[in-house]
Amino acid sequence: MSGHGNIAHVITNAPDFYPVNVGSTDAWLEFTCGICGTAINGAVIATARDLPVKWIRCVKCQFGSVVNGSVQSPAPERGESVDGLPDGIGAVYGEARRCLGVAAYSAVDLLCRKLLMHVAMDKGAARSLTFGQYLDHLQQIGYITPPLMPWVDHIRKRGNLATHELPTPSEDEAEDTLAFTAQMLRLVYEMEFRRSRYLAPIIAKENEPGEGAPQARS
Numbered sequence: 001m002s003g004h005g006n007i008a009h010v011i012t013n014a015p016d017f018y019p020v021n022v023g024s025t026d027a028w029l030e031f032t033c034g035i036c037g038t039a040i041n042g043a044v045i046a047t048a049r050d051l052p053v054k055w056i057r058c059v060k061c062q063f064g065s066v067v068n069g070s071v072q073s074p075a076p077e078r079g080e081s082v083d084g085l086p087d088g089i090g091a092v093y094g095e096a097r098r099c100l101g102v103a104a105y106s107a108v109d110l111l112c113r114k115l116l117m118h119v120a121m122d123k124g125a126a127r128s129l130t131f132g133q134y135l136d137h138l139q140q141i142g143y144i145t146p147p148l149m150p151w152v153d154h155i156r157k158r159g160n161l162a163t164h165e166l167p168t169p170s171e172d173e174a175e176d177t178l179a180f181t182a183q184m185l186r187l188v189y190e191m192e193f194r195r196s197r198y199l200a201p202i203i204a205k206e207n208e209p210g211e212g213a214p215q216a217r218s
């Protein structure tokens with residue numbers, strides 16, 4: 001029961017103090033820690049009896065969270081993790097995941113648009129293009145594949161609106177926008193990152209017979 005141990009409880013003279021056994025089901029709560037991201041049984045340190053409030057301690061990182069009704073703080077990141085992202089892009093993607101966790105759906109939308117523009121520029125697009133032109137660039141260099149096209153068309157229609165005209169997306173729309181962005185990031189960065197872990201970089205050798213253009217597979 002390490003999650004409940006080594007804690008100073010402020011109970012002396014507290015009114016209506018009510019002890020709960022650490023072995024009872026009320027002493028534990030399945031949750032995803034908003035600090036270390038682990039899905040785990042958290043130790044319920046305290047529960048308010050007059051409001052739906054629980055104070056939880058993660059048994060892995062030992063830090064605390066509060067669950068107010070259905071809202072957890074700090075909120076866990078939602079969406080899928082993507083490996084191999086450059087620092088700046090990884091930071092913005094993490095921010096978008098945290099925004100989805102706290103139901104900030106317009107922020108998810110705007111951050112994903114920003115991410116797609118960052119990726120396009122990282123892959124050779126000029127600065128100061130329109131959002132649609134950045135999408136065109138990603139499509140021209142092959143990162144937007146046919147299965148992604150219907151979603152790109154949807155994003156493009158929203159992208160034609162000025163930021164102040166954008167309707168607030170629903171939770172499902174924000175979740176789908178983040179999923180599309182994750183797929184793009186995976187195609188652009190994670191595949192190369194995974195390949196680089198197992199294979200040496202492809203370096204063309206000059207003046208060496210048999211090297212040069214790749215051979216067609218039979």
Ligand SMILES: [Zn+2]
Nearest residue numbers: 033036058061
């Ligand atoms: Zn934790």
